[in-house]
Amino acid sequence: MIEQNILAIRERMNQAAVAAGRDPKEILLCAATKMNDAERVRRAISGGVDCCGENKVQELVQKQKENAYAGAPVHFIGHLQTNKVKQVVGKVDLIQSVDRLALLECIEKEAQKQGICQDILFEINIGAEESKSGFTVQEVYDLVPRMGDYPHCKLKGLMVIPPISDKKGANRKFFEEIRTIAVDITSKKSHNISMDILSMGMTDDFEDAIACGSTMIRVGTAIFGARYYK
Numbered sequence: 001m002i003e004q005n006i007l008a009i010r011e012r013m014n015q016a017a018v019a020a021g022r023d024p025k026e027i028l029l030c031a032a033t034k035m036n037d038a039e040r041v042r043r044a045i046s047g048g049v050d051c052c053g054e055n056k057v058q059e060l061v062q063k064q065k066e067n068a069y070a071g072a073p074v075h076f077i078g079h080l081q082t083n084k085v086k087q088v089v090g091k092v093d094l095i096q097s098v099d100r101l102a103l104l105e106c107i108e109k110e111a112q113k114q115g116i117c118q119d120i121l122f123e124i125n126i127g128a129e130e131s132k133s134g135f136t137v138q139e140v141y142d143l144v145p146r147m148g149d150y151p152h153c154k155l156k157g158l159m160v161i162p163p164i165s166d167k168k169g170a171n172r173k174f175f176e177e178i179r180t181i182a183v184d185i186t187s188k189k190s191h192n193i194s195m196d197i198l199s200m201g202m203t204d205d206f207e208d209a210i211a212c213g214s215t216m217i218r219v220g221t222a223i224f225g226a227r228y229y230k
């Protein structure tokens, strides 16, 4: 089931990339593993996902204990409280969900303490939604020239969760905006920054995201099936 789902997603990723005139190898598949246990995570990895993304610190810690992510990079993609930063910095390959200045500062401190450089993405709240975390576009532009102040963090790109919509193609304008911002930031050649990763696109909209320049899609439902929240 999981293995076949991944094959089907790969096929759809390939088609979307080719249709957009892109090389399918430019786009990575991140399995959004929340609520799936170590065994199912292992199946996704052997089924060929490029990396795993975990939402909750508790799940991350538990599954790392069970060696669930062996053979694949693991990313943090959920809302991260500053009092849990210690459990994530240096324990994951990429923190995709750096969504506010206080968190960036906390990650920098912890990475410095550990003597490492932590790869991060900035999460942008593109719809400027009250209920959602993330930097505004303006905040990102303000921070970019100051990334030299955070030498133990390496900004590798942007992540976005667009507003929920059931209209097909409704998120394209947001994905295109993110891509434009990334191109613009790249042209500024700021210190300590690359915009190699544009993490955008989930189960319902990853083909649109690929058409708009995504280099990493985060897929849960299409790999593991529907999640049932208690």
Ligand SMILES: *Cc1c(COP(=O)(O)O)cnc(C)c1O
Residues within 6 Å of the ligand: 032, 034, 055, 077, 078, 161, 202, 203, 204, 218, 219, 220, 221, 222
């Ligand atoms: C759950 C989750 C996803 C995947 O969502 P699906 O719609 O199930 O593919 C992607 N990104 C984040 C941050 C998530 O929490």
